[in-house]
Amino acid sequence: xxxxxxxxxxxxxxxxxxxxxxxxxxxxxxxxxxxxxxxxxxxxxxxxxxxxxxxxxxxxxxxxxxxxxxxxxxxxxxxxxxxxxxxxxxxxxxxxxxxxxxxxxxxxxxxxxxxxxxxxxxxxxxxxxxxxxxxxxxxxxxxxxxxxxxxxxxxxxxxxxxxxxxxxxxxxxxxxxxxxxxxxxxxxxxxxxxxxxxxxxxxxxxxxxxxxxxx
Amino acid sequence: xxxxxxxxxxxxxxxxxxxxxxxxxxxxxxxxxxxxxxxxxxxxxxxxxxxxxxxxxxxxxxxxxxxxxxxxxxxxxxxxxxxxxxxxxxxxxxxxxxxxxxxxxxxxxxxxxxxxxxxxxxxxxxxxxxxxxxxxxxxxxxxxxxxxxxxxxxxxxxxxxxxxxxxxxxxxxxxxxxxxxxxxxxxxxxxxxxxxxxxxxxxxxxxxxxxxxxx
DNA sequence: TCATGTGAAGACATTCACAGCA
DNA sequence: TGCTGTGAATGTCTTCACATGA
Numbered sequence: 001x002x003x004x005x006x007x008x009x010x011x012x013x014x015x016x017x018x019x020x021x022x023x024x025x026x027x028x029x030x031x032x033x034x035x036x037x038x039x040x041x042x043x044x045x046x047x048x049x050x051x052x053x054x055x056x057x058x059x060x061x062x063x064x065x066x067x068x069x070x071x072x073x074x075x076x077x078x079x080x081x082x083x084x085x086x087x088x089x090x091x092x093x094x095x096x097x098x099x100x101x102x103x104x105x106x107x108x109x110x111x112x113x114x115x116x117x118x119x120x121x122x123x124x125x126x127x128x129x130x131x132x133x134x135x136x137x138x139x140x141x142x143x144x145x146x147x148x149x150x151x152x153x154x155x156x157x158x159x160x161x162x163x164x165x166x167x168x169x170x171x172x173x174x175x176x177x178x179x180x181x182x183x184x185x186x187x188x189x190x191x192x193x194x195x196x197x198x199x200x201x202x203x204x205x206x207x208x209x210x211x212x213x214x215x
Numbered sequence: 216x217x218x219x220x221x222x223x224x225x226x227x228x229x230x231x232x233x234x235x236x237x238x239x240x241x242x243x244x245x246x247x248x249x250x251x252x253x254x255x256x257x258x259x260x261x262x263x264x265x266x267x268x269x270x271x272x273x274x275x276x277x278x279x280x281x282x283x284x285x286x287x288x289x290x291x292x293x294x295x296x297x298x299x300x301x302x303x304x305x306x307x308x309x310x311x312x313x314x315x316x317x318x319x320x321x322x323x324x325x326x327x328x329x330x331x332x333x334x335x336x337x338x339x340x341x342x343x344x345x346x347x348x349x350x351x352x353x354x355x356x357x358x359x360x361x362x363x364x365x366x367x368x369x370x371x372x373x374x375x376x377x378x379x380x381x382x383x384x385x386x387x388x389x390x391x392x393x394x395x396x397x398x399x400x401x402x403x404x405x406x407x408x409x410x411x412x413x414x415x416x417x418x419x420x421x422x423x424x425x426x427x428x429x430x
Numbered sequence: 431t432c433a434t435g436t437g438a439a440g441a442c443a444t445t446c447a448c449a450g451c452a
Numbered sequence: 453t454g455c456t457g458t459g460a461a462t463g464t465c466t467t468c469a470c471a472t473g474a
Binding site: 005006008011012015016019020040041042078080084086092093094096097098100101102104105106109147148150171172173174178180181182186188189190192193194195196197198199200201202203204205206207208209212 | 412
């Protein structure tokens with residue numbers, strides 16, 4: 001079954017809603033109104049309702065949305081039916097941080113292999129993940145049927161690593177290197193550019209402060 | 216002078232163009248056509264032209280856009296006239312990675328102080344940045360006129376740290392903690408949610424692979 | 431009365447397509 | 453001929469506003 005197309009921003013928010021709903025569930029909450037979830041997610045009630053509508057999750061005017069149904073619907077919408085295996089390349093500070101994040105958070109997604117060039121890091125286990133040498137990328141990716149990779153190497157090494165991953169069958173990339181990647185059209189790339197993000201925050205903070213002072 | 220409002224996505228792309236243009240400039244390139252910059256930025260030529268138009272940067276059909284004018288126009292559009300000082304809170308793996316990124320990249324933006332709770336990390340210098348104890352946040356932020364902060368602490372500590380920062384005068388936040396922050400309306404927050412990003416990549420990779428197999 | 435589900439409107443962003451210029 | 457600059461068209465996302473139901 002082909003998963004149906006959900007709007008980009010909605011997918012992002014659904015993932016966020018799920019994290020919030022889980023937290024509430026852990027505190028014993030059984031159900032939530034759209035305006036409650038909106039407040040927790042820093043959004044609007046109308047948006048929450050539309051997002052949930054788009055994945056066929058329904059509520060009631062009595063109690064809002066049941067936590068159990070929320071979690072089930074969101075999972076059905078955005079999770080793989082099977083386990084999805086991910087590789088992480090570059091076990092520096094950033095890579096180590098991501099191993100930690102990923103270990104806690106995603107249900108059907110698992111980082112099943114990590115790679116680094118430094119012999120001091122290879123053949124060890126970080127956060128439960130075995131670290132291989134970069135030279136094993138092709139072999140391990142194929143053997144473990146990995147189709148997504150996280151790039152945490154320096155910008156200068158990113159393109160080469162990605163070429164190897166793609167050749168080995170990876171078709172989705174989450175790239176933290178500040179470098180635009182060239183990939184075949186069938187490969188999905190998500191770029192997370194921390195320096196760009198910082199410049200953006202600086203710009204909009206300044207813009208807002210200036211607007212506020214004019215009054 | 217109030218900086219003029221540039222569309223959100225355009226600001227992001229401009230910051231990215233700048234990085235790319237700098238790289239070309241270092242290789243001796245003097246000018247670029249919109250389609251060349253588009254190829255390097257994984258975008259379209261029309262979009263590049265519109266982005267540049269929106270900041271009043273003009274080219275010529277002979278040589279395209281001059282590198283020198285590109286850098287000057289982008290700087291005038293998105294940079295502060297003065298130096299913008301930033302604090303980083305949480306010098307773990309992620310924080311250390313960000314100190315490194317930020318040190319290399321942003322011209323008028325500087326991380327001028329870092330904070331951590333761990334006495335083993337405080338009163339030391341990481342990547343040229345002094346690390347203070349969290350208890351000094353109010354004092355240091357005020358003394359250095361810091362108005363933007365980067366949050367790299369665990370989710371459970373994020374809200375408390377942000378409350379302190381905002382009370383001390385910070386009005387822009389770049390948050391890496393997987394936690395939605397509550398802030399006054401005049402504070403700008405940019406959320407970078409790595410676990411959400413991973414779930415998103417997993418979803419769209421799967422969607423695309425499925426669509427491709429149908430043919 | 432209060433919250434959901436949703437058509438319709440509005441805001442925002444991207445792409446098309448072509449006039450004008452060197 | 454080949455590129456820029458840009459109006460207009462298209463596409464995507466968000467918000468409004470209200471009928472409906474418990």
